[in-house]
Amino acid sequence: xxxKDLAKKTGYAVGTxxxxxxxxxxxxxxxxxxxxxxxxxxxxxxxxxxxQLKQQRTTTILAVVKGIGNELFxxxxxxxxxxxxxxxxxxxxxxxxxxxxxxxxxxxxxREKKPIGLLFLGGNRQFFAEDFSKIDIxxxxxxxxxxxxxxxxxxxxxxDDRKAAYAAAEILIRRGHxxxxxxxxxxxxxxxxxxxxxxxxQALEDHQIPFDPQQDYQGVRFSYQxxxxxTMALLDAGRQFTAIFAAADVxxxxxxxxxxxxxxxxxxxxxxxxxxxxPLGDYLVPRLSxxxxxxxxxxxxxxxxxxxxxxLQAPACHEILPFGEKESESICNI
Amino acid sequence: xxxKDLAKKTGYAVGTxxxxxxxxxxxxxxxxxxxxxxxxxxxxxxxxxxxQLKQQRTTTILAVVKGIGNELFxxxxxxxxxxxxxxxxxxxxxxxxxxxxxxxxxxxxxREKKPIGLLFLGGNRQFFAEDFSKIDIxxxxxxxxxxxxxxxxxxxxxxDDRKAAYAAAEILIRRGHxxxxxxxxxxxxxxxxxxxxxxxxQALEDHQIPFDPQQDYQGVRFSYQxxxxxTMALLDAGRQFTAIFAAADVxxxxxxxxxxxxxxxxxxxxxxxxxxxxPLGDYLVPRLSxxxxxxxxxxxxxxxxxxxxxxLQAPACHEILPFGEKESESICNI
DNA sequence: TTGTAGGCGTTATCAT
DNA sequence: ATGATAACGCCTACAA
Numbered sequence: 001x002x003x004k005d006l007a008k009k010t011g012y013a014v015g016t017x018x019x020x021x022x023x024x025x026x027x028x029x030x031x032x033x034x035x036x037x038x039x040x041x042x043x044x045x046x047x048x049x050x051x052q053l054k055q056q057r058t059t060t061i062l063a064v065v066k067g068i069g070n071e072l073f074x075x076x077x078x079x080x081x082x083x084x085x086x087x088x089x090x091x092x093x094x095x096x097x098x099x100x101x102x103x104x105x106x107x108x109x110x111r112e113k114k115p116i117g118l119l120f121l122g123g124n125r126q127f128f129a130e131d132f133s134k135i136d137i138x139x140x141x142x143x144x145x146x147x148x149x150x151x152x153x154x155x156x157x158x159x160d161d162r163k164a165a166y167a168a169a170e171i172l173i174r175r176g177h178x179x180x181x182x183x184x185x186x187x188x189x190x191x192x193x194x195x196x197x198x199x200x201x202q203a204l205e206d207h208q209i210p211f212d213p214q215q216d217y218q219g220v221r222f223s224y225q226x227x228x229x230x231t232m233a234l235l236d237a238g239r240q241f242t243a244i245f246a247a248a249d250v251x252x253x254x255x256x257x258x259x260x261x262x263x264x265x266x267x268x269x270x271x272x273x274x275x276x277x278x279p280l281g282d283y284l285v286p287r288l289s290x291x292x293x294x295x296x297x298x299x300x301x302x303x304x305x306x307x308x309x310x311x312l313q314a315p316a317c318h319e320i321l322p323f324g325e326k327e328s329e330s331i332c333n334i
Numbered sequence: 335x336x337x338k339d340l341a342k343k344t345g346y347a348v349g350t351x352x353x354x355x356x357x358x359x360x361x362x363x364x365x366x367x368x369x370x371x372x373x374x375x376x377x378x379x380x381x382x383x384x385x386q387l388k389q390q391r392t393t394t395i396l397a398v399v400k401g402i403g404n405e406l407f408x409x410x411x412x413x414x415x416x417x418x419x420x421x422x423x424x425x426x427x428x429x430x431x432x433x434x435x436x437x438x439x440x441x442x443x444x445r446e447k448k449p450i451g452l453l454f455l456g457g458n459r460q461f462f463a464e465d466f467s468k469i470d471i472x473x474x475x476x477x478x479x480x481x482x483x484x485x486x487x488x489x490x491x492x493x494d495d496r497k498a499a500y501a502a503a504e505i506l507i508r509r510g511h512x513x514x515x516x517x518x519x520x521x522x523x524x525x526x527x528x529x530x531x532x533x534x535x536q537a538l539e540d541h542q543i544p545f546d547p548q549q550d551y552q553g554v555r556f557s558y559q560x561x562x563x564x565t566m567a568l569l570d571a572g573r574q575f576t577a578i579f580a581a582a583d584v585x586x587x588x589x590x591x592x593x594x595x596x597x598x599x600x601x602x603x604x605x606x607x608x609x610x611x612x613p614l615g616d617y618l619v620p621r622l623s624x625x626x627x628x629x630x631x632x633x634x635x636x637x638x639x640x641x642x643x644x645x646l647q648a649p650a651c652h653e654i655l656p657f658g659e660k661e662s663e664s665i666c667n668i
Numbered sequence: 669t670t671g672t673a674g675g676c677g678t679t680a681t682c683a684t
Numbered sequence: 685a686t687g688a689t690a691a692c693g694c695c696t697a698c699a700a
Contacts, residue, residue, distance in 0.1 A: 002676095014677090
């Protein structure tokens with residue numbers, strides 16, 4: 001079933017059929033109505049390959065996701081899907097390992113799929129600095145701040161990671177904690193990790209709390225396992241702390257497990273605060289105290305920005321969204 | 335940059351270039367070598383729209399995933415991606431809500447994307463019975479048994495859900511439990527849920543343990559929240575039990591949380607066993623006892639079967655894979 | 669082994 | 685408002 005068959009069936013020419021199908025002007029209401037009706041009746045769909053071949057452009061927006069196991073990203077992808085379903089665009093999702101070079105992958109995928117816009121979920125600053133200039137379509141870095149990467153086609157939408165970490169630290173400080181260890185990411189490599197570290201440090205400084213980055217900061221991957229290992233490393237090194245700030249909920253979960261294996265109870269012996277606000281956190285024992293990412297708003301703004309860059313050639317922009325604080329059972333007063 | 339440009343650059347005709355690029359025979363080694371080299375040098379990629387338009391077939395294998403939050407599926411998708419990356423095919427992933435009709439969605443997507451094969455991650459038996467006959471390309475139902483759905487183009491790869499549930503029940507029975515409640519799915523609707531229920535019941539029967547399906551079975555969705563609610567419902571109804579068998583790890587996690595809120599400790603007061611073997615389970619307190627899905631093998635066999643159906647018109651088949659048992663901290667002797 | 673040319677289904681330009 | 689027609693980039697008979 002092609003547009004030609006539809007033309008025969010309705011008695012119109014292919015040109016008219018095409019115009020009707022694409023909501024173009026210069027089609028009589030009668031023609032439009034008949035054509036659309038017959039198309040629906042016969043379950044006709046435009047051949048997307050022919051269309052895109054002719055138009056020399058796809059309707060694909062590609063999301064490059066670092067780490068398929070990342071629940072936070074899974075939730076954002078879900079939102080993105082829903083939002084784009086009501087747009088003329090189509091979302092393609094590509095997952096790659098957390099360690100891989102997402103910019104290289106994106107460059108490759110641009111050649112293959114010719115997307116009109118890119119969403120990066122997670123990103124390594126270094127990779128962007130090195131190769132992002134090879135990408136010339138509008139992009140949004142989602143959940144990562146990118147204002148330090150001055151590319152004219154790279155926007156970003158994220159929560160205020162520095163303030164978020166500051167808030168997390170204050171939650172602990174308010175409860176009397178003054179010996180706080182931090183489990184975070186690699187801050188040379190990940191902007192998010194650096195900002196969360198800085199916010200944390202700032203809070204400590206503002207409250208005159210000492211901190212030894214060499215000893216009390218563990219830079220690891222965002223996973224259960226690494227949260228576990230990092231905590232073990234802290235304990236093995238004999239560090240003294242009454243609280244742990246984990247830069248992600250998954251790390252916090254690994255940390256809690258590690259503490260327990262050394263006979264330390266949360267929150268009785270050690271308080272733990274995470275970041276992200278995964279739904280899971282509410283079902284753990286103890287419920288996780290955390291900073292809530294504004295998932296919905298992040299997804300909405302990312303799409304809105306990307307679309308305005310695509311459609312109106314809007315300049316890149318960097319948006320920072322407010323977060324929520326969730327104080328729950330994994331913390332207590334000292 | 336098109337195949338024509340490449341023809342000019344190399345001095346060959348487009349036909350030869352096309353043949354070289356597609357590894358067809360009847361190309362001299364010299365020609366092939368030059369063409370491939372120049373193509374690589376200039377970063378040339380075949381225009382996939384033109385190719386597919388001409389060939390009248392895509393290289394798309396489409397995975398329809400029910401429930402983006404489902405960690406088990408996320409892990410399987412990861413494996414599928416890796417496996418298909420080394421094949422001539424290309425994986426497109428589509429997520430839809432757990433309650434939606436995946437067969438309708440698949441029919442729609444077949445029109446839009448014209449995939450050559452389909453993978454269903456999760457599926458509702460009813461939806462398949464009603465409309466699957468409208469799909470005529472090879473399909474594999476992944477993690478769900480489909481031998482009861484006698485469509486010539488529908489294969490399935492799953493673990494032996496009945497035996498898995500039987501094994502889970504026996505883990506509890508071996509430890510002296512005789513009052514066991516079950517939290518499962520809707521067994522009229524989901525084959526998996528029915529099989530897990532049957533396996534569980536069989537184990538109880540084989541050990542002469544009574545069970546009241548009306549009172550001691552909760553049929554709910556596969557989520558933290560529903561595991562939580564189902565457990566609350568059991569407790570509110572005053573059911574007496576020393577153990578809970580949850581048909582999924584996520585339900586088990588919700589259950590553990592609910593028990594704790596009623597002052598019941600796991601495993602001291604109630605033992606809990608789940609199904610799936612999520613990595614998370616090892617980091618919970620207590621570590622979750624569970625049945626391990628053979629993720630890797632499921633992904634491998636699914637792809638292998640789908641490809642042989644696509645390429646060799648192999649008949650549909652239904653494969654059942656062995657599972658693992660993980661006895662851990664969420665259970666104890668009575 | 670290599671070259672040539674028709675056509676895949678659509679859009680868009682140009683007539684009518 | 686509608687109709688005819690030339691591309692879009694590629695594959696594949698078929699001819700050389």
